[in-house]
Every structure is written in structure tokens, then in C-alpha cells.
Amino acid sequence: MTEFKVPLIDLKERYQEEKDELLSCVERVLESGNLVLTPELADFEERVAQYTKSKHCIGLNSGTDALMMGLHAMGIGKGDEVITSPISFIATTAAIAHVGATPVYVDVGKDQNIDPLKINEKITSRTKAIMPVHWTGRISDMHEINKIAKQNNLMVIEDSCQCMGAYYYGQHAGTFGKVGTFSGHPLKAMNAVGDAGFLITDDKEIADKVRVYRNHGLIDRDTCVEYGVNSRLDVLHAAVLLYRMEKLCGVIDKRRNNVNLYRELIQAKEVFIPTCKPHEQNAFVMFIIQAKRRDKLKEFLDGRGIQTLVYYAKALHLQPAAKQYNYKRGDFPVAEKQADEVLALPHHQYLTNDQIKFVSESINEFYQL
């Protein structure tokens, strides 16, 4: 495998920077002799609740589990429809399918988030919830979405897996609807050292249900009230996440600076970069441009040692797994066009200004050839 001169992400560097603290987190947990559902987990959950200004947080194995268990605890299942975005990681739709409900897509806007103006026409008597996806760490237009939800008596569950540390009109991601879901996957801005996730809610009934479900449905050692799963956030991850939560603001600040510099330096008119509106405080998990002749551009950047990645080349309604829902090409033209143009550029807190200049100038040069 070739080493890229400018890598997309840099997890090795993060380890070097945090080595002493991470190893002391591990040591502390191991020395305690308890490795499941320990106080580290409760501390982490409490800190997240405080940070996001929500009443309850439950630590889980992944963001995917948070989505699934959130839907389940909201009472969504067979025969129900959930409105969602065709632009996301596959897990968003999979969670809906796994609880037995049907995903109903609504096309996205220029910023790749669900277009609220197109939601109404998709609401039926079976619609139970709206699940917007806050893609790249930018919160969807929650005021509009909540207005529609309220008018139609629908619940809202936010896929805020990329949005720890993101705000919309000063309010934290995941707090606009009944449930907010988060991922601690290594590629998110607040990441564990492997898979991790959590869910927030103000609804005590939902919180209790998820807490029991993640632990086999047991309310005590002898009593199972509902068959659940094993999805307790690993306490080693909880300890690391708790430590990293205090660094999250700094990480996001650096990433915001990256994006601002990219925005200033990328001049090519063939490249579209969604703007950040004043009320948006983005978590900047990925930096995705929309570029003409994307595949050729990617090849050109590869040749310069610049690593890029397509997130994603296929909108969710066109996946083979979605065949059962009978969507076809042309159903969501904005999302489909974006799938042909999106390209994630190198973007992490260790990126230097020189590297950003090099990437930006390479892009400008490509379009002048």
C-alpha cells in the first residue's frame, strides 16, 4: 500500500499526542478489576447528558445500535413508515429495516441534508417518525422538521452520529426530537478506540427501556422483561470518550479552521462547497466537496499523494438491499447527482496549513488543465 503524502485522516498521530493519557485510562480501568457497567460508564453518561443538556444518556456498542434501539423504544415496528434521507451511511436505513419498519426517502438539499420542503408529500397514515441525518456534522433544518412533525403528530429521531459537539441556534444536536443517536467510531470527531455509541433523550420511559434492552432485557439478575441484546458501551471506551470529550471543542475548532482555509483557497468554479449558515455550528466530521469530473479529479489527486474518499458513490435507495422498496434511478435527483460528485478531502486536526494549500492548489490546477 502506498503511503499518502497527505492522508485523509491521522489516527496514529492522535495516539502519539495522547499516549500517556490513553494508557492511564486503560490502566485505571484494568486496575479497578471491573470491566462491565462500571462507574466509568455512568460518569460518561452523566457527562454527555450535562454536555448536551439532555436528561438521559445511555452508552451502547455503536451508533447503529443507538438508532435501532431508539426506534424500538419509541415503539416503531412492523407496518410503520419512517421518513429519512437517501444520503447517509447504510446504518440509518438498516436500523429502520431491522425494527421491521419501512424507510421512506425524501430528497436532500444542496447541503446534503433532508429537504424539509419535500417531506409533506411523503407523509401517509402509516408514517410514525422522521429520522433526519446530520451529514458531515451539519445539523439538518430542525426548526422546519419539527414544525412538520408537530403538525402531523410524528416523532423525531435524529441520526446525529456525526454530531457530538454540533449546535443549531445554540442547541446541541440530538436534542430536537425524542431521541438523538451518536457514534464513537474512530472516524468521528469524538472517537473511542474502536466501536462505541450512545443515545440521548429527555423521555424517561424511552431511557429506561433502552437501558434494560441493552442489557439483555434484564431488570435484575433473575428477571427478563423483554428479550434484549448485549450492547453495553465497553467501559474502556467510556473512559477514553470521557477523556476526549474535554478535548472535543479544540478538535472542532481546528477542523473549522481547516474548512475555512479550504474554502478560501479552492477557487475552481467546478467545485461546490456547501456554506455554513450563521446559526450552524458544525462538528466538521468530514469535509466533502461536490466536484465536476469527480473520478478524474480523484485520480489526479491520488497521483499527487493526496488521499481522498467518495462518501458515497451510491444513494441509499439504489442499494441492492433496498430493492424491496421499489425505488429507481431518478426518484431523488439531487441525492443521485451528489453521489456522482462528492469527494471527501483530507481533513483532521493534524493537517497543516501547507498541506491544505497543497491540496487546494492541486484542485485548482486540475480544472485549468
Ligand SMILES: *Cc1c(COP(=O)(O)O)cnc(C)c1O
Ligand atoms: C457513523 C455513522 C453511523 C453508524 O455509527 P456506528 O457507530 O459506526 O455504528 C450511522 N449514521 C451516520 C450518519 C454515521 O455517520
